[in-house]
Amino acid sequence: MSDAQGLDAGRAVFLVEATEILEQLEESLLELEESPDNSELVGSVFRALHTIKGSGAMFGFDRVSSFTHEVETVFDEVRSGNMEVSRELIDLTLRSRDIIRGMLGSDQGEDTALDEEAGRVVTELKKLSAPSPAAQDMPEPPEAAVPEKADKEEATLTTWRIRFKPPEDVFSTGTNPLFLLEDLRELGDCDMVSMTDGIPRLSELDPERFYFGWDILLTTDKGRDAIEDVFIFIGEDSDLKIEAVEHHNVPDEEDAQDKLLRLGDILVMRGELDREQLSKAVHSQKRLGEILVERGLVTAEKIDAALREQNHLKKAKAKVKEQNKQKPVVDSSIRVPSSKLDELVNLVGELVTVQARLSQLANGGEDGQLKFLAEEVERLSAELRDNTMNIRMVPIGATFTKFRRLVRDLSSDLGREVILTTVGEETELDKTVIEKLNDPMVHLIRNALDHGVEPPDKRVASGKKREGSIHLEAEHSGAHVFIRVRDDGAGINKEKIRKKAIERGLMEEGADISDDELYSFIFSPGFSTAVVVSSVSGRGVGMDVVRTNIDALRGSVDVKSVEREGTTVTLKIPLTLAIIEGLLTRVGEERYVLPLSAVEECVELVEDEAGASRGRNLAHIRGELIPYVHLRRHFNIQGKRAAIEQIVITHIDGHRIGFVVDEVIGQHQTVIKNLGHMYRNVKEISGATILGDGTLALILDVPCLVQEVQNNQL
Structure with a gap:
């Protein structure tokens, strides 16, 4: 990259950052007006001006740098205690902020009116900051000592072993054990193994009874009380055991920690076998877990649980060591042009459309693997869609x-x-x-x-x-x-x-x-x-x-x-304009989508009721007359009317309006596509979407259609 290209890139970054700084400056000034004695706000204003001055000079914005220097000088006086914050000062600084923004927008071109306004503001600032004779004789105020805040004591990070087997009649109490496991996951890093050795033969199994439990490893800094609170309403009736395995924040215990990480020691501590059985097994060439299972000393599930505990403790220990090497880092962020986010949303929209077509294809066949693949793609595309939407939030x-x-x-x-x-x-x-x-x-x-x-x-x-x-x-x-x-x-x-x-x-x-x-x-x-x-x-x-x-x-x-x-x-x-939940309907061969948020209900349109209002488009629905739009007539769709038509009742701005369609197909996740410049004057259609079979559906602009109903006094 040449020096000129590097400078242009730097200027572009500065313009973006300067805009953000000016917004923060305005916010700080308005807060300072309400709290004129707040030294932190004064410092915030001074730093914002100083940053714009220095960066502006670096990237060739000389007018910005020169003018900002004058404003910064005044706030240096305020920061030093030689000048008080007044409404007049806030007014002038806000005007200065607008001038700086104008200078940045003019790209250093000549702007006589802006320069003249800047000159007037500088003159008024100098008058305002001129010290009075009485002020010059006043002694400087002593600096107040600011006590340092004590660091909070770090909570102890502990790994807990939890054995939990609910009572067999847990379902009769209306309790779902899975919700308790979700509560545990929220406390920290959690690893679970299902213990299924209590499940009887199929002929003896009662579907209303609960037969298995869990071996759980939880690393958290919340303490025993938080864990016991999860089981507070079920703990007394359950087989529940909670014991600490390792305290990760306690120094000088590395030898003991390394010992706990060995599989044999974990099994002994868990009570699955004794030391004599362990000693006989370790002399074999096979892996310890295989030996113990072959000899019938422990089950394969218990070996799996112990191995998971071993792995969990290793990860927890490695995580703590890494955290001790460096101070916690605040989540970093990167600046991305909004056009790139828009492109990403468009690609996600295309993926959602393809996923819908894949699901439709899979559901229409007998290929089990294809159905499984379609379900996985649906899950992944849903997660990608939600994450992409969150990025734009x-x-x-x-x-x-x-x-x-x-x-x-x-x-x-x-x-x-x-x-x-x-x-x-x-x-x-x-x-x-x-x-x-x-x-x-x-x-x-x-x-x-x-x-x-x-x-x-x-x-x-x-x-x-x-x-x-x-x-x-x-x-x-x-x-x-x-x-x-x-x-x-x-x-x-x-x-x-x-x-x-x-x-x-x-x-x-x-x-x-x-x-x-x-x-x-x-x-x-x-x-x-x-x-x-x-x-x-x-x-x-x-x-x-x-x-x-x-x-x-x-x-x-x-x-x-x-x-x-x-x-x-x-x-x-x-919340978003890219993807909405819609109600898919059909009129003849055409498909229309109504935003689901506007839909109240769907009912059949009885011909007798439709004709009872003397030719006017009013439907009797539970004793209320509701005006409606017959979409087939409104859009001049050719073909024979359906034998039984449906009316979709919507609620917009306090008005209930119905839309008559041939068929209500059902809920549909709608990826909105613009119609393009050729159709920009079409008021009753807000966009389009591609269905799973590749056909097009138009998205109705419900408020516009409601306005049409009101204008025609239907």
């Missing part, structure tokens, strides 16, 4: 952090006093989903600030705290994540919504509709109740963007509001 906390700056700046512009709180930052979502969530979340927060939280004086007059609050919350629920944006503001004025909806012809005057239906008008294009158009709202595009983007993510939006108390907007988002 990132915590939503970084996205929440970005909104702290938005709330701070926007509340200042609007004259509000608002505190942002967050819960569930560790909740993980697909990276692609998080990127597409940014715009709708921005609009929801802007809407909450402008329409929700009242000005401080108005809040005080209504008996509320002067400071308003916006709360962001994320939580997992099955294959989805729920994200809530809640404010404690004025709530939604239903009469204003109703009046505006009637004015725009979205509803008839005097119509009786539910709150959910009323709130749905908020998401209509161009809908706004603002009297004056401002830089924040009033043009009716914000909430429309929310609905459009969330629909594109195959998600849903729910609005709940109480006047004078606040509003909560809940987004229901799928």
Whole structure:
């Protein structure tokens, strides 16, 4: 590689790292504003500026390095105790952070406006940091001694031998011994051997009785109490023995440990034979285990258990020695371009499709080996799919952090006093989903600030705290994540919504509709109740963007509001966009997939009920009239209708809508494929998937079809 290529590669790495550092810098500054006396945060800000300055100079970003040096100098004064943290300083540093980001984005090209803004910020920083005469005469504060934290005492790592045989009537108590074994595995490294010598002949076997047990080796630092807790509800009735074999963290015991690792000694310690029997056996040329089995002294299963113990102890000892050689290392990470992850997901999707075809082929034949191979491929592809999906998962906390700056700046512009709180930052979502969530979340927060939280004086007059609050919350629920944006503001004025909806012809005057239906008008294009158009709202595009983007993510939006108390907007988002669980259906020769998360139930469409609604597409299902879309008519599919049609009931944004199909085939794991640029304007189809037999199935865009039903007033 030439020097020029190496420099270009270094610049690319620096740009990525600088972006991350700037995000951390913004977070530290916002925290520092709340805790101005926190010296650790001051140090974090200084180190971030120092890193950008030094690395920028190294890779030729001279403007960045020069400007950052001026900001770093000011925070060096703060770090030295010569200057206090103030809101003005935070404002200027946040502006500096934005300027640095702009300089990095301009790729060192000329940007007069940016340079002028940088000059103004440097001038204001120098004025702010100029010491007053009184400050110059003050003595330097003495450094406080910081006590070092004592290291925690390392827990003793011990290998335990556990013999466990449940009572024969264990099934009658509703206990599953396998769950107890899983609990043991969670305590540490575990090795198990099934002891089957108690199983009777087949003619004497009672299927409701339990006849065997386990010899278990467990290496853990949790102690005896943790092991006994696993068997706390069954231990008294079981044949249970727990004994320590070796303490791995105790020094100066290597001779004893080496002795314990010999097979003969292990068998003697386990009580399987005595020393005299062992002494007679070791003089033979055969292996000790073979001799003992041939003489009938122990069974082959007990030899196997002892050998496993020998091997387990060797591994545990080697592991401890390796850990003592070096300090524990934090899990390392590598930076991978998202395009490579996308390519990996595509390949996994192809593998899932091929695996489905293989399983279909194997199930259609009588070849047992092929079926076994298909099952193994299915298991491995499922593990690979799950691991690949996990690689793309990132915590939503970084996205929440970005909104702290938005709330701070926007509340200042609007004259509000608002505190942002967050819960569930560790909740993980697909990276692609998080990127597409940014715009709708921005609009929801802007809407909450402008329409929700009242000005401080108005809040005080209504008996509320002067400071308003916006709360962001994320939580997992099955294959989805729920994200809530809640404010404690004025709530939604239903009469204003109703009046505006009637004015725009979205509803008839005097119509009786539910709150959910009323709130749905908020998401209509161009809908706004603002009297004056401002830089924040009033043009009716914000909430429309929310609905459009969330629909594109195959998600849903729910609005709940109480006047004078606040509003909560809940987004229901799928964890990933690459692979979904779907319901496969058939209409004629065509196959359609509906996202399983939107499906409530499937019922037969009775012709008498379908015709009882005077030609309108309404089905009577358990006393409720549910509108439906007849997919054969909607997509103009030729052919004869099925004798008995099925209706798939879905639930989207508070509405229940049915889709009539010829046949419901069943659940199907769907690998989503884009349709390509030629079909980018097709709104009712969100993608396609390849079935196990190689045929194509289209994935329906359920929210879009529901909107079609509402527009046609079916």
